Amino acid sequence: MELLCAEVPGRALRAGPDPRLLLDRRVLQNLLEQEDRYSPRTTYFQCVQQEIKPPMRRTLAIWILEVCEEEKCEKEVFSLAMNYLDRYLSSVPTRKCHLQLLGIVCILLASKMKESSPLTVKNLCIYTDYTIWPHELREWEIIVLGKLKWDLAAVLSHDFLEHIIRYLSLPVHESELVKKHAESFIILCTVDFTFSIYPPSMIATGSIAAAMQGLSIVANSKSGDPLAELLAGVTGTEVDLLIACQEKIEAALSENLRRVSQSQSQSQLLSSKAAGCHRDHKQKPMSTPTDVTKVML
Template sequence: MESSLMCWEAETELRAQADPVLLQSNVLQHLLQAEHRYIPSATYFQRVQEDIHPYMRRKLINWMLEVCEELRCLEEVFPLAVNCLDRFLSLLPVEKTRLQLLGAACLLVASKLRESKPMSTETLCMYSDYCFTDKELRAMELLLLNKLKWDVEAVTPHSFLPHFLKLLNIPEENVNQVRKHTETFIALCTTDCNFIALPPSMVAAASVAASVTGLQPENLGVSCSSTAITIYLARSIRCDPSVLRMCQEQIEISLQSSLGEAQRIRSHNSKSVEEIERSSTPTDVLDFDL
């Protein structure tokens, strides 16, 4: 009798299915009205920050993305954390020595909002190579929440993604493929300073349009052309189609730049390995530790 009442936990984590009610048009309109409250300042590097520069932001955000990928976080965690970061930097100057601490605090808050098992302070301290302590991270988390007035449930591009996928009526078997490509473009936009002040709806719409264009509508079972899809998505977010098209082109430029940078890094790393291998021969050894 007792054994029949035993309940075993599933080995894999189960997640609730999306509620169809949340995909109704009135929800999309509410998101469009609310998104402007969470858009950071486009000029905070010039007007607020004295010690922080765009290349530092990019380096920090790449680290934040690596942490999210290593911990297999939900895709929404990373954009939400970066939104908190940019909004905080729009309000308060930060010393560069505390920038990674701020990024870790943003990850901590975002994971608490989106994950059933949020990141721990110990894990974040470890990924920072112990540049800060658990106590410092907790203090920064509290400062972040206070400065953002605890309004951290921001509208991000991921908030619009289910709506756009539904509007395009993509066949079920191809939805996941389009989603994955779109999430990659959203992550790319999140790391690029050129997209900081763009509305999340525009970033999401342009990312979806770029994904469908790259995968080719006819291969996805979509009857509309790429141009028609861009126009349709632009109208759904009350945006000029030419503006959305420019955003889509900027995403494609950013993608090419990112791929070129990755290729240069791989080339540099391969050259470094070759130099190490050559210098390992006895004739190339210049220093002896006797």
């Protein structure tokens, strides 16, 4: 007898949210009680690290995000990898030459926690152009696990989204749209270390508020409270802090859009210069051809 299966070849299925867990207030309360346990020290650049600086972390975060996107990882993989990275750097002075190695180890651990098919050591080494070898990755995996005390089930901002959105009583299509935009805001906050001063629940709440405001979606609240007061009541945060977090997220979005626009303008300028050089090359051979990627490094 042939068994019918809804699985798509090459695509892993993921279970949807459990309504019983979403309707149980105790689950949200447990998340709120546990989130501080997995929060990194916000002062580790001043108190622990001597070689590692915030711009280096940002560069590494963008690279980790690109690897996760290239491998089509779940969105939680990036946030979880950065949580491991920050927690490790909070307690262990690290040389900057080891930063990429630490980052790739964190991706590996996060994928093992969140993916049904974790990323392979071989593929991760390829992303480093073989500057890191498999045996180094495996050795550092044990080191990082030891420093994290094997406690890898960290509470992330993503964990709060479904619970908070449920209280907004939105139609299904609007809920999915708000969640999708809020996830993008969370990733933006994860890249920027200045958001580490906020707990994951507040980043999730601020991201939802920013998403709803950007999409012009109004919550269907029975109490009739303003959105900020409604969201603050769900997670037990202060309204002023929530509004400040939302405004900071919106400012970070504007800054990120400005950087993207500036980067695109530079790319167009480089392309036009390259085209001009190509025309000149046809007229007169260049004696020292230059790789543009080397100039950009």
